[in-house]
Amino acid sequence: MSLALQTRGLTRHFGDLTAVDAVDLAVPAGSFYGFLGPNGAGKSTTIKCLTGLLRPSEGEIRILDLDPLADPVGVKKMIGVLPEDLALFDRLTAAETLGFVGQIHGLSRETLEQRAEELLTLMELNRRKDSLVTDFSHGMKKKLALAVALLPAPKLLFLDEPFEGIDAVASRQIRNLLKSYVSRGGTIFLTSHILQIVETLCDQIGVIQHGRLIAQGSMEEMRRGTEDGRTLEQIFLELVGAEAEASAALDWLT
Amino acid sequence: MLRTIRAFLWMRWRISRNAFKTRQRDSLEQISRALGALAPVFMLLMLVPTVLALAAGGVFLGWKMGQAETVMIWRSFGFLALRGGLAVATITVLIAPMVRSSRGTGSETTRLLLLPIRRGMLHASEVIAALSDPWLGVLFPALVMFPIGIAIGGSVLGGAVSLLGALLFVAILMLAVSLASFFIALIFRKRKRAERFTAVLIVVLSMSGLLFALVGDEWEEGLEKKRDAKRFGVDAAEQAAEDDPDLTLSQHVDQQLPFGVRFLPSEAFMRVVEAAVDGHVAQLGLNLLLLGTWTTLLYVSSRWAYWRLLETPETGGVEGNLGAGFRTRSLPGVRPAVAAVAFATMRLALRTVRGKTAVYLNFVITAMIYVILIRELSKVELPSGLSFGLGIGFAGGFFTLISLQPIMANVFAIDSNGFTLQLLSPLSTSEILHGKVVGSALLVAISTALCFGIGFVLDAKGSPVVWLAGFLILVAMFLVYAPMTLLLSAVFPKVADLSRMGKDGNPQPIAGFVAFIAVPLLLIPPALTAAATLMIAKSGLLTLAGALVWLGVAMAIYIVGMRALCVLFERRRENLLLVATGR
Ligand SMILES: Nc1ncnc2c1ncn2[C@@H]1O[C@H](COP(=O)(O)OP(=O)(O)OP(=O)(O)O)[C@@H](O)[C@H]1O
Numbered sequence A: 001m002s003l004a005l006q007t008r009g010l011t012r013h014f015g016d017l018t019a020v021d022a023v024d025l026a027v028p029a030g031s032f033y034g035f036l037g038p039n040g041a042g043k044s045t046t047i048k049c050l051t052g053l054l055r056p057s058e059g060e061i062r063i064l065d066l067d068p069l070a071d072p073v074g075v076k077k078m079i080g081v082l083p084e085d086l087a088l089f090d091r092l093t094a095a096e097t098l099g100f101v102g103q104i105h106g107l108s109r110e111t112l113e114q115r116a117e118e119l120l121t122l123m124e125l126n127r128r129k130d131s132l133v134t135d136f137s138h139g140m141k142k143k144l145a146l147a148v149a150l151l152p153a154p155k156l157l158f159l160d161e162p163f164e165g166i167d168a169v170a171s172r173q174i175r176n177l178l179k180s181y182v183s184r185g186g187t188i189f190l191t192s193h194i195l196q197i198v199e200t201l202c203d204q205i206g207v208i209q210h211g212r213l214i215a216q217g218s219m220e221e222m223r224r225g226t227e228d229g230r231t232l233e234q235i236f237l238e239l240v241g242a243e244a245e246a247s248a249a250l251d252w253l254t
Numbered sequence B: 001m002l003r004t005i006r007a008f009l010w011m012r013w014r015i016s017r018n019a020f021k022t023r024q025r026d027s028l029e030q031i032s033r034a035l036g037a038l039a040p041v042f043m044l045l046m047l048v049p050t051v052l053a054l055a056a057g058g059v060f061l062g063w064k065m066g067q068a069e070t071v072m073i074w075r076s077f078g079f080l081a082l083r084g085g086l087a088v089a090t091i092t093v094l095i096a097p098m099v100r101s102s103r104g105t106g107s108e109t110t111r112l113l114l115l116p117i118r119r120g121m122l123h124a125s126e127v128i129a130a131l132s133d134p135w136l137g138v139l140f141p142a143l144v145m146f147p148i149g150i151a152i153g154g155s156v157l158g159g160a161v162s163l164l165g166a167l168l169f170v171a172i173l174m175l176a177v178s179l180a181s182f183f184i185a186l187i188f189r190k191r192k193r194a195e196r197f198t199a200v201l202i203v204v205l206s207m208s209g210l211l212f213a214l215v216g217d218e219w220e221e222g223l224e225k226k227r228d229a230k231r232f233g234v235d236a237a238e239q240a241a242e243d244d245p246d247l248t249l250s251q252h253v254d255q256q257l258p259f260g261v262r263f264l265p266s267e268a269f270m271r272v273v274e275a276a277v278d279g280h281v282a283q284l285g286l287n288l289l290l291l292g293t294w295t296t297l298l299y300v301s302s303r304w305a306y307w308r309l310l311e312t313p314e315t316g317g318v319e320g321n322l323g324a325g326f327r328t329r330s331l332p333g334v335r336p337a338v339a340a341v342a343f344a345t346m347r348l349a350l351r352t353v354r355g356k357t358a359v360y361l362n363f364v365i366t367a368m369i370y371v372i373l374i375r376e377l378s379k380v381e382l383p384s385g386l387s388f389g390l391g392i393g394f395a396g397g398f399f400t401l402i403s404l405q406p407i408m409a410n411v412f413a414i415d416s417n418g419f420t421l422q423l424l425s426p427l428s429t430s431e432i433l434h435g436k437v438v439g440s441a442l443l444v445a446i447s448t449a450l451c452f453g454i455g456f457v458l459d460a461k462g463s464p465v466v467w468l469a470g471f472l473i474l475v476a477m478f479l480v481y482a483p484m485t486l487l488l489s490a491v492f493p494k495v496a497d498l499s500r501m502g503k504d505g506n507p508q509p510i511a512g513f514v515a516f517i518a519v520p521l522l523l524i525p526p527a528l529t530a531a532a533t534l535m536i537a538k539s540g541l542l543t544l545a546g547a548l549v550w551l552g553v554a555m556a557i558y559i560v561g562m563r564a565l566c567v568l569f570e571r572r573r574e575n576l577l578l579v580a581t582g583r
């Protein structure tokens, strides 16, 4: 089984804080990888290191058999990213944003127009394609950022919380789209706090807590050894040790 | 109430203190931030002597005026100084919000609105914050010290009443400056409206300039007449003062001013002081009442404006069809990826108030200056080969470089989240940097082309060779200026919003300052060469040769500079990203 993404000892410090601590990821090609963890666990930091936004303090990365530190442009040509802060120009329109990305990726005019139209229709942004991004709602911005990630037809997608803040209709359509993308051979590395969605979509799971990877494997491997019929949520809570559950009743809160 | 005030003050203090907590950032960023924070401190230090001098002057004047046996000349001088000073101060204070960042609009205010704090309190705190305005801060001690001086001079009651007047006047200024800044913030809440407002401002500016020039002759004549009248008036006033020693000089000057002027707060305050010293109870009461009315009116209206501000969300004002579609544009001889970055930079600039003014204002102002000066200029003998048209075009290009400084000297951070998109895209460092240079070049080209165009239309004389030389000198200046500003942008990034007037849209102070003085410095060598070749050698061809030499030198600097910048950018990219995304 070839790996689309592999890290060894990936570490990132912020001053005294170690946000990502010796993480060894292994994402098989053609898999739908769910990267889970509590708030502040280091998921977004990991994605930023993998996509070249942050320089890792230590460790090695291989993406699609390339070293992103040695050949950043080569890697970026093959990946699509939906980052935490969405990464959109406020003062470009939706159409111009897609045009910008298409031009950088060297798409021909026809390809660009056809893909952009399809993506905007899917995201229900077609009517607003000539509005400035700054006038968009948060959900609309996220859908546009997702369209930006998909436009160059990447081989590997990094999606940081793609479903948070998206309406139910769009969420469903996006899920279907992502499923068919994986079935056609694409690889997705996704973080999300909505475990029900992760459970239906992902076949590989990694769990990070306090910067350390505490579990990794296929969905079956995660379920193995536990009694039947346990949900991903139960497994996840068990892994990260649901301390909050027992503590603090907050009984003053009427 | 007290609890709220305490919490409020504490919050402000913590926010300003935490701004220095940048331990997790690299040392260059820490230095950049410290320098940025030091610039206003430095300004403040320079203000201290001014404040002290003004306060001392206030005490002295008050003391002189409070003395019963004060000589006429002191009274007259005192009141005139007071009136002039206060009038100027009022105007400055009202203009200040235009160049300052708008208050009461941050996300901080949204947070406060969610807490159980009365809006009246928020409004009051915003009004009091107006004292931190340097102009008001300078004026305040002098205004308060002045009545104290009167008291020291002997007239204790007069001093006390004057103090009341002074406090009312300060309150009026604070309320007025707040009203003005709320009003401007309200206008800028809607991007469309802000742009229209700026456009109107530009048009009004230029129209007034044109009018000034067109009616200049008559105006000048009128001025002469007025001056004569004034002189006559003052003479008459002096004459009358001699005749009637009970009236002061300023009272006589008064008679020359329109009647409405006396309703202005500064005048009313002056009258309060005068009446307090002289013991005119009726005049005193009337003018205190006038000051009180002003205070109430301004309080009510600034409160209304503030509440409107709180209720108005910041919107773009949904834009109509911008209509560009998916069309991508290419530039001859430029790689598509570089062109994409360049056009994104250019669009960002052209869709913000600051960018628009930088690009279009030069052309308007240049034309205006020419029209105003045309009669004076026609008397000047130019060296052969030169023409005023070329002068206009060149001056336009020169000022374009200066006025584009908020964009060029902060070219990475102004992209905010768009900067992340560029880092995520398959762009090499050199493509990003060249894209930024080309984007700036497009902006400079628009503005300079407009200026050269209008220059050519107004006065196309002069030799084509010299025109070409003038243009090449501008290109050479740009080729050095561009990597310089990239360096400043990389070393001193600062979160900036180009849709804001004032400091929120400005680059980091050091970067802005260096970029500002760099332009005239860059002009010196080619200008000297051009002057020498035109005036001494009297050869347009030599001028062109000189310009070409400088162009070559500039090109070499550009190539070497961009290489070095690529290395620097690689080192700084993470920090630039953090700043651009607001961390
Ligand atoms: N630029 C930064 N400077 C300092 N600390 C940072 C920075 N970015 C992230 N951190 C810290 O790194 C840790 C991991 O943050 P990260 O954003 O990766 O969490 P996350 O797993 O994505 O959380 P969430 O689920 O809330 O998105 C946090 O403790 C955070 O405070």
Ligand SMILES: [Mg+2]
Binding pocket: A043, A044, A045, A084, A160
């Ligand atoms: Mg995150």
